[in-house]
Amino acid sequence: MGYDAFLEIDSWKNVKEVFKMAQFVVVNRNVESREMLKLIEEKCNKFDGEAIYLKVPNIEISSTEIRKRINEGKSIKYLLPDKVIDYIQKMTYIEEIDNMIHKIEQKLKEMLDEKRYIHSKNVLKAAIELGKNFNVDLEKIKIAALLHDCAKNLRDDELLIKAYKYGIIVDEIQKIQPFLLHGPVGAYLSKFEFGIDDEDVFNAIYYHTTGRKDMTTFEEIIYLADFISIDRNFEGVEEIRKKAFENFEEALLMSCNSTLTYVINRNLPIHPLTIEFRNWLLMKGGK
Known part of the structure; x- marks a missing residue:
């Protein structure tokens, strides 16, 4: 001592x-x-x-000086062991994300109706549980899950207006079904309205409805978490929930098949990205 x-x-x-x-x-x-x-x-x-x-x-090493340097964003290398520095940085990062999530939640309450807000919170919970099985940044997963439907309550005309504003190329299917734009528009809202400038988060939100070929694990987690969140009650969802923690790839294919069945039964056009997503899943072994 x-x-x-x-x-x-x-x-x-x-x-x-x-x-x-x-x-x-x-x-x-x-x-x-x-x-x-x-x-x-x-x-x-x-x-x-x-x-x-x-x-x-x-x-000359002072704990007061170390805390000051951390608060000022300055390096503390050589002042502490590397493992201690890694731990401090991790805890600081988590604290920053927690503060960010609190602000996001407050803003989402103003943008979404109660049902959609509850769904977003449920997707967050599902995404965390799925994410624990993979080497992904769970803090970023939380942000993407919470924001995935941030544009969901916009009207069709509002989605089209914002799509053109952000330079999103609106295809023929999206013109017929503008609600499909809530993913792409939501990705831009996350960036410009919420200040989340992160490629993983952006793409996960952008493609969470249609899917796409070559999805990253990060994107797949948000896609599947949206599908199996506890507020979902469509036929077959319990089987997909169970499969999600047994065989992740197979659960993705089951989810995609369920979406296609829903669209076909309602005689709606299928978005090409969803077809490409399913074919890609089959080609890489999800069956």
């Missing part, structure tokens, strides 16, 4: 018992002096104990 702390050992509870149970090692960053050694000896004599004095180099 530090020399200054050792001098205040009188304030400890049952200090005599502590001296009986252990031998103190007293360190000091300052120059050794006879007065200092004398005070250590006096404390030991007072409590019938022993202490070893250890002189260490006078390295």
